[in-house]
Amino acid sequence: MASYGFDYCTDSGRVLKSVAFSVFVVDLGLAIAGSPFGGERISTSVDFDQQYLPSNVLIKRSCCSLPINTPRHARAFLSDSRYVYIPCPFRAVTSEFLRFFGELTDNNLVRKVELRGESIGNQYTLNFADG
């Protein structure tokens, strides 16, 4: 599974610098009970990922893991039962957020694009909303 790093902005506006993220395919036909992805994860190559990662996602070296439960992400469906999981580092409504999803919907390899919102647990929600 290819791993990368980027600067992630939470919905509350906190920028989390150089955090790690992965791109992978999920096969919904291989369902796993309790999986947040809905199926089995399949590793992808860098070449594969480049066909889907929107051009405005700036890749950097990663040094930390994301301190939230799930980052906001796109599910870019290749077929009814397979999608590419792509985290979105940009906050809603911004031009970068719209460009990220606009590029995915324009991608001829993608049949359908979903937005899945970030989830932040009890430890961090209030911290991030402070200040």
Next chain:
Amino acid sequence: MVKQGAKVRRYQDIGISYDSDFGFRTVARQRVYKNADGNIQTPLTNLFFARQITGDGKIPRAKDFEHRYVNACFENSSNETGESNLKVIVPYSPTDTTNHNAQVREIAAYAGVKSVAYFGETHTDSVEKYFE
């Protein structure tokens, strides 16, 4: 007076003006739960009521997507887990940072709320329609 055997409704629906992650404004339905005395349990705060729709406008029953929300956790000894969670929609766009974050802080400070968890907006229908 409540008739014997009649069911007492313990909730009501409130319409609020909601700003989507894709930049459009819509009306969202917030379900509000009440206790046996009719008092509201859901932690609704000033910033929530500032977005309440008043008048005769209908609140849509169906929704096209999942609104962003906060899960507020309360102690509740009558539940097996010892807690109960109530959901409050956050109608302010994330880029309206002041109100978005202030509403989360208001919910966390609401009487009885022990902790809060945040969930962003989710679209399980294709988002392509927002780019046509």
